[in-house]
Amino acid sequence: MDAAIGFVVAKGDAVDRARLSYLRMGTMAGEDILVATEAGQTLAGGWPAFYSGRVPSVDATCFRLAQLDDLGAIGRRPARSALHWLASRQRSDGTWQEDETLAAEAPPWAQPGDPEATLYLTANAGFWLAIAGDYQDRVARAASVIQESLSPDGTWPSYLVTGWLGAAVLFKSEMFYEAARMQVVLTDRLPDMSASDAAWLASALRRAGVSETDWTLIAARRRLAETQRSDGGWTSDDGEAFDVNVTLQAIRACR
Numbered sequence: 001m002d003a004a005i006g007f008v009v010a011k012g013d014a015v016d017r018a019r020l021s022y023l024r025m026g027t028m029a030g031e032d033i034l035v036a037t038e039a040g041q042t043l044a045g046g047w048p049a050f051y052s053g054r055v056p057s058v059d060a061t062c063f064r065l066a067q068l069d070d071l072g073a074i075g076r077r078p079a080r081s082a083l084h085w086l087a088s089r090q091r092s093d094g095t096w097q098e099d100e101t102l103a104a105e106a107p108p109w110a111q112p113g114d115p116e117a118t119l120y121l122t123a124n125a126g127f128w129l130a131i132a133g134d135y136q137d138r139v140a141r142a143a144s145v146i147q148e149s150l151s152p153d154g155t156w157p158s159y160l161v162t163g164w165l166g167a168a169v170l171f172k173s174e175m176f177y178e179a180a181r182m183q184v185v186l187t188d189r190l191p192d193m194s195a196s197d198a199a200w201l202a203s204a205l206r207r208a209g210v211s212e213t214d215w216t217l218i219a220a221r222r223r224l225a226e227t228q229r230s231d232g233g234w235t236s237d238d239g240e241a242f243d244v245n246v247t248l249q250a251i252r253a254c255r
Contacts (some may be wrong), residue, residue: 001251001254002232003228003231003232004228004230004232004233004234004250004251005020005024005107005242005251007231007232007233007243008244008247008248008251009018009163009249011233011244012182012244012245012248013244014028014036015025015033015037015067016244016245016248017070018030018033018071018072019070019248020248021092022070022071022072023139023248023252023255024251024255026072028071028072028073029071029072029073033071034068034071034076034195035238037064037067037071038064038073038078038079039051039066040055040080041064041082041092042054042055043083044056044085045064045081045084045088045102046058046060046061046082046086046089047060047061047064047082047216048060049106049110050105050142051102051105051106052099052102052105052106052144053066055060055099055101055102056085056099056129057098057102057106057110058086058089058096058097058098058110058121058124058125059098059109059110059124059221061085061086062086062124062125062127062128063083064082064137065079065082065083065093066128066129069131069207070248070252072113072128072186072245074132075138081155081253082243083128083129083132083134083135085133086125086126086128086129087138088130089125089140089216090125090138090141090142093139093144094122094141094142094145095118095119095121095122095145096118096121096122096124096125096142097112097113097118097121097125098110098111098112098117098121100112100113100137107149107171109159115153115157115158116137116157116158116159116162116208117158118163119145119146119149119156119157119158119166120145120158120159120161120162120165121149122142122143122145123158123161123162123165123166123169124161124165124188125142126138126139126142126143126165126166126169127165127168127182127204127208128144128145128228129167130142130168130169130172131172131208131248132209135183139169139173139174141171142169143169143173143175143179145236146166146169146170146178147170147175149166150178150182154181154182154185155185156240158180160189160193161197161200163185163201163206164182164186164200164201164205164206166182166209167183167186167205168181168205168207168208169175170182170206171208171210172208172209181205181213183215183216185214186201186216187215187219190219190220190222190223190224191219193223194235194237195223195224195228195234195246195250196234196235196236196238196242197237197238198220198223198224198227198245198250199234199247199249199253200208200246200249200254201216201220201250202217202220202221202224202250202254203249203250203253203254205217206221206252206253207252217253220253221253221254222230222232224250224253224254228250232247233246233247234247234250235246
């Protein structure tokens with residue numbers, strides 16, 4: 001962890017270092033840092049993706065909530081407005097999809113109408129509403145969608161990331177058996193996971209309240225130990241610009 005902390009201090013920007021301070025010591029960032037992180041929010045409450053102009057995106061809003069959560073700002077008005085917007089975007093069947101106007105530009109994991117993308121976005125939005133704690137009915141509907149998607153062997157018809165976000169939603173919904181089924185699959189996959197995936201998995205499950213002694217988290221920390229670089233950081237699947245973000249996730253997972 002000392003090496004990871006040194007990497008963030010050396011390579012991160014002011015927001016990254018503020019996230020580090022909050023994760024390590026619970027020190028709230030200054031108002032200028034918080035306002036900068038909250039910038040770009042639409043009047044509706046969500047944040048747009050880089051490709052979506054001013055149309056708020058479910059996926060981008062969840063990413064921004066993760067940053068604000070690392071700053072201790074999940075209770076501030078912008079984050080609460082974003083959570084309210086997410087809740088309002090839940091469809092009648094309990095799922096989430098991106099706005100149809102984004103279909104031409106959205107990446108595969110956010111394509112409106114795509115079943116894999118729909119389950120991923122449902123797990124992601126459900127996760128943040130579960131963390132917020134004020135949207136039990138919405139979370140329960142999301143948990144039911146995730147539960148019903150599971151195969152007898154515990155696998156799910158979507159991306160790998162859907163597994164840990166979905167397991168976290170089920171855990172927060174006290175559907176422990178179903179969450180454990182997904183965790184068995186994730187634990188089996190961990191030896192081959194990228195550092196980026198292992199860090200996100202571990203940080204999400206810890207944020208949901210899964211015990212640090214849980215077998216999945218023990219395996220995730222082992223994978224993080226194997227993949228940490230000599231400079232203290234971890235490599236992001238999305239390019240060097242996101243290495244600090246992955247390292248902060250690893251710190252959250254291991255703190």
